[in-house]
Amino acid sequence: MTSGLTILAAGPGSTVQDAGRVGYLRYGVTGAGPMDPFAHALANRAVGNPAEAAAIEISLGGIELTVDGGAATVALAGGSFAVSLDGQVLPSAVVAELQPGARLKVRPGAAGAWCYLAVAGGIALPPVLGSVSTHIRTGMGGLGGRALQAGDRLPISSALPAFHEAGAIVTPMLDRPPDRIRVIPGPQDDHFAPDQMEAFLAGPWTVSPRSDRMAYFLGGPTLKHRRGHDITSDGIAMGAIQVPGSGEPIVLMADRQSTGGYPKIATIIGADLGRFAQARPGTSLSFEAVTHADAVAARAQEQAFLGGCIPVEPLVRTHFPPEFLLGLNLVDGVVDARS
Amino acid sequence: MSGTEDNTPDDTVPRFLDAGEAALVVEFGSDVDPGISARVLALDAALSDRAPDGIRELVPTYRSLMIHYDPLRLSRDALAGQVMECLAAPAAKAASPAHWTVPCCYDPPCGEDAKEIASLLGIAADSLVERHAAATYRAYMYGFAPGYTYLGGLPPEIAVPRRPSPRGSHAPGAVLIGGGLCSISTFAMPTGWYVIGRTPERLYAPEREKPFLLEPGDTITFEPVDAAAFEALSRRAASGEVVARGPAR
Numbered sequence: 281m282t283s284g285l286t287i288l289a290a291g292p293g294s295t296v297q298d299a300g301r302v303g304y305l306r307y308g309v310t311g312a313g314p315m316d317p318f319a320h321a322l323a324n325r326a327v328g329n330p331a332e333a334a335a336i337e338i339s340l341g342g343i344e345l346t347v348d349g350g351a352a353t354v355a356l357a358g359g360s361f362a363v364s365l366d367g368q369v370l371p372s373a374v375v376a377e378l379q380p381g382a383r384l385k386v387r388p389g390a391a392g393a394w395c396y397l398a399v400a401g402g403i404a405l406p407p408v409l410g411s412v413s414t415h416i417r418t419g420m421g422g423l424g425g426r427a428l429q430a431g432d433r434l435p436i437s438s439a440l441p442a443f444h445e446a447g448a449i450v451t452p453m454l455d456r457p458p459d460r461i462r463v464i465p466g467p468q469d470d471h472f473a474p475d476q477m478e479a480f481l482a483g484p485w486t487v488s489p490r491s492d493r494m495a496y497f498l499g500g501p502t503l504k505h506r507r508g509h510d511i512t513s514d515g516i517a518m519g520a521i522q523v524p525g526s527g528e529p530i531v532l533m534a535d536r537q538s539t540g541g542y543p544k545i546a547t548i549i550g551a552d553l554g555r556f557a558q559a560r561p562g563t564s565l566s567f568e569a570v571t572h573a574d575a576v577a578a579r580a581q582e583q584a585f586l587g588g589c590i591p592v593e594p595l596v597r598t599h600f601p602p603e604f605l606l607g608l609n610l611v612d613g614v615v616d617a618r619s
Numbered sequence: 620m621s622g623t624e625d626n627t628p629d630d631t632v633p634r635f636l637d638a639g640e641a642a643l644v645v646e647f648g649s650d651v652d653p654g655i656s657a658r659v660l661a662l663d664a665a666l667s668d669r670a671p672d673g674i675r676e677l678v679p680t681y682r683s684l685m686i687h688y689d690p691l692r693l694s695r696d697a698l699a700g701q702v703m704e705c706l707a708a709p710a711a712k713a714a715s716p717a718h719w720t721v722p723c724c725y726d727p728p729c730g731e732d733a734k735e736i737a738s739l740l741g742i743a744a745d746s747l748v749e750r751h752a753a754a755t756y757r758a759y760m761y762g763f764a765p766g767y768t769y770l771g772g773l774p775p776e777i778a779v780p781r782r783p784s785p786r787g788s789h790a791p792g793a794v795l796i797g798g799g800l801c802s803i804s805t806f807a808m809p810t811g812w813y814v815i816g817r818t819p820e821r822l823y824a825p826e827r828e829k830p831f832l833l834e835p836g837d838t839i840t841f842e843p844v845d846a847a848a849f850e851a852l853s854r855r856a857a858s859g860e861v862v863a864r865g866p867a868r
Contacts, residue, residue, distance in 0.1 A: 515685025
């Protein structure tokens with residue numbers, strides 16, 4: 281039997297997501313994919329998977345799971361969730377080996393709304409239109425097109441041999457307070473007078489509890505349109521901030537429809553999509569306009585980080601295998617202590 | 620950021636609008652119009668043909684083409700340059716739209732709202748169906764849900780506005796009119812439009828080699844069928860068969 285992850289308990293809204301469905305927006309098919317693309321890619325890279333591999337997106341509902349059929353290496357990254365393995369507390373961004381029967385619990389922690397669990401080798405589910413990403417509204421992808429629930433089993437692809445150092449994923453790139461979000465104005469910024477653009481940037485905006493994978497609703501100042509709120513429908517990018525007749529912005533996220541008919545005042549830059557997605561309901565935030573070049577530079581920095589070796593620091597050890605001891609330069613340690 | 624200061628673009632120069640750093644909107648106008656749509660689809664075809672490295676996907680809509688791209692592989696300037704070259708050589712690959720004859724049952728219960736529409740317009744139900752089935756429609760774009768198609772070409776004399784408030788869920792395959800347009804739905808869902816009929820054809824059939832029947836730019840006529848024919852065609856469609864008549868394969 282191939283090994284697999286078995287879900288022991290799951291709150292609402294945890295799903296399987298790869299990098300999203302590409303090429304079918306033109307047919308009205310939602311791209312889906314991770315709410316926090318950076319954290320999703322990071323979790324995958326930390327266990328040696330391609331950044332696009334299928335992983336579990338854990339919602340604020342939390343999840344509890346185990347592995348069968350052999351040990352599995354998993355990585356968690358995203359918001360600051362509370363993670364424990366058989367009762368032992370782990371960092372929220374971590375690479376860990378799961379022995380068969382071990383119970384991994386992931387619950388909402390200090391901050392953040394989404395956490396990604398990647399398993400070395402990846403989750404093996406049949407793709408729909410080229411992707412295993414779950415889109416619940418149309419029942420597409422993932423496991424039966426729905427959220428995960430207790431009793432579900434996700435087969436692990438054994439295509440990749442796994443050797444991974446367990447430990448904390450340590451990077452300032454996961455330190456992303458969602459208080460100030462960078463945007464590029466447009467595509468319909470000309471539907472708003474300059475004072476309305478200023479009001480939009482300054483906010484402050486509060487993330488509404490209505491928010492979900494499709495859209496985050498923002499409460500704050502009421503924005504006025506220059507000439508009506510109806511436009512002929514056009515394409516919608518992830519992170520597009522549309523302003524309907526009510527004047528309260530709606531940020532369109534991973535499960536957005538492919539097209540829409542409200543003016544979009546600005547679009548969140550790729551490198552801040554995850555930062556924004558991690559804002560829980562009630563979070564207060566504002567926006568900062570940046571240039572296209574700034575956004576590309578931020579994106580390049582993220583890609584360079586993900587393309588390199590993901591820094592993992594060992595947890596406090598209770599077991600010292602010979603290869604671990606040989607890897608340590610004990611003499612230098614002594615010299616350092618004297619200086 | 621707006622590419623031009625002019626809000627009413629002329630016929631030749633489209634506007635380039637950034638939708639973040641990884642999507643560029645090439646906008647040819649602001650209305651639902653066959654000429655604007657033709658320019659969008661010509662650019663869509665030309666760019667698909669060239670397939671420059673770094674383009675992720677193309678989304679044609681009524682009046683613009685959204686180009687999703689990877690700005691680390693294809694700079695915005697290089698992309699805009701590719702677009703301008705495509706526009707300068709429009710005959711490189713003309714889109715070749717197909718025509719489809721799509722069966723449609725207008726009888727109750729398929730045409731749930733036909734009576735309501737007819738009374739809104741002050742015409743007989745027969746006359747409504749006749750006019751709807753006599754028109755040729757153009758598939759402008761998909762949106763809203765997989766395979767959900769927006770069609771232009773609804774005769775003005777049967778054009779009704781959207782409902783003041785949405786109605787309950789309709790059946791998959793519902794043929795809808797509202798807001799001056801016609802559409803074919805693929806999933807059961809509530810709508811702000813009126814259900815004039817229902818097609819047994821499946822515009823989205825994931826098990827088919829080509830899951831989506833229509834390409835934007837294709838033309839359509841509806842062929843009235845009775846309830847018995849609808850049932851028979853539905854069974855054939857459920858088994859994967861294409862029951863609309865299209866171009867010879």
